Amino acid sequence: SQTIHQWPATLVQPVGSPLSLECTVEGTSNPNLYWYRQAAGRGLQLLFYSVGIGQISSEVPQNLSASRPQDRQFILSSKKLLLSDSGFYLCAWRGQPSIGEKLFFGSGTQLSVL
Amino acid sequence: AQKITQTQPGMFVQEKEAVTLDCTYDTSDPSYGLFWYKQPSSGEMIFLIYQGSYDQQNATEGRYSLNFQKARKSANLVISASQLGDSAMYFCAMRVGNGQNFVFGPGTRLSVLP
Numbered sequence: 001s002q003t004i005h006q007w008p009a010t011l012v013q014p015v016g017s018p019l020s021l022e023c024t025v026e027g028t029s030n031p032n033l034y035w036y037r038q039a040a041g042r043g044l045q046l047l048f049y050s051v052g053i054g055q056i057s058s059e060v061p062q063n064l065s066a067s068r069p070q071d072r073q074f075i076l077s078s079k080k081l082l083l084s085d086s087g088f089y090l091c092a093w094r095g096q097p098s099i100g101e102k103l104f105f106g107s108g109t110q111l112s113v114l
Numbered sequence: 115a116q117k118i119t120q121t122q123p124g125m126f127v128q129e130k131e132a133v134t135l136d137c138t139y140d141t142s143d144p145s146y147g148l149f150w151y152k153q154p155s156s157g158e159m160i161f162l163i164y165q166g167s168y169d170q171q172n173a174t175e176g177r178y179s180l181n182f183q184k185a186r187k188s189a190n191l192v193i194s195a196s197q198l199g200d201s202a203m204y205f206c207a208m209r210v211g212n213g214q215n216f217v218f219g220p221g222t223r224l225s226v227l228p
Contacts, residue, residue: 042221044207107157
């Protein structure tokens with residue numbers, strides 16, 4: 001069966017520090033991978049998605065970046081965090097493209113930038 | 115552009131009663147999928163139910179059913195026989211055509227009262 005791992009669960013970082021959040025998927029190959037951000041009490045905003053190794057699409061211009069060094073690994077990074085980067089970050093994957101394929105989410109990372 | 119609207123920021127329902135959570139969507143593409151997710155206080159996103167734009171019948175999954183009214187562009191979630199464990203945020207989402215993006219609504223917070 002497929003599983004998705006996301007870590008860390010919580011993170012407190014000072015403004016200007018770097019960031020690295022990692023997400024890995026098991027039990028499937030060539031998944032579509034996603035990073036979403038959720039501000040407190042609000043909906044999900046798509047940050048990045050990837051359809052394959054090294055292929056990253058950005059939906060929102062910001063100081064964050066994403067990389068996909070391996071088929072089932074997706075990394076969210078920042079060189080210098082801003083206060084506005086605080087939020088709940090969710091990694092997700094989707095199987096072979098078809099209109100009905102749902103997103104499977106990781107457990108999320110609560111990031112607080114102070 | 116695709117958009118999801120959930121006009122109920124919060125809803126209350128008595129245990130064992132049924133409740134309807136509203137969702138309207140906007141797209142000009144004839145091919146799309148509609149999804150409902152539940153987010154408990156733990157933060158994980160749990161898939162509940164899916165409806166395709168070409169599906170002739172409304173989707174049902176256990177106590178969850180989707181009231182799909184295509185002409186009105188609405189996809190309301192109906193939860194029958196509410197349980198205390200149903201208290202959570204509920205998000206409506208849409209994916210259009212072969213697009214990679216899942217667009218999420220702002221969510222509805224459901225509170226089930228004993």
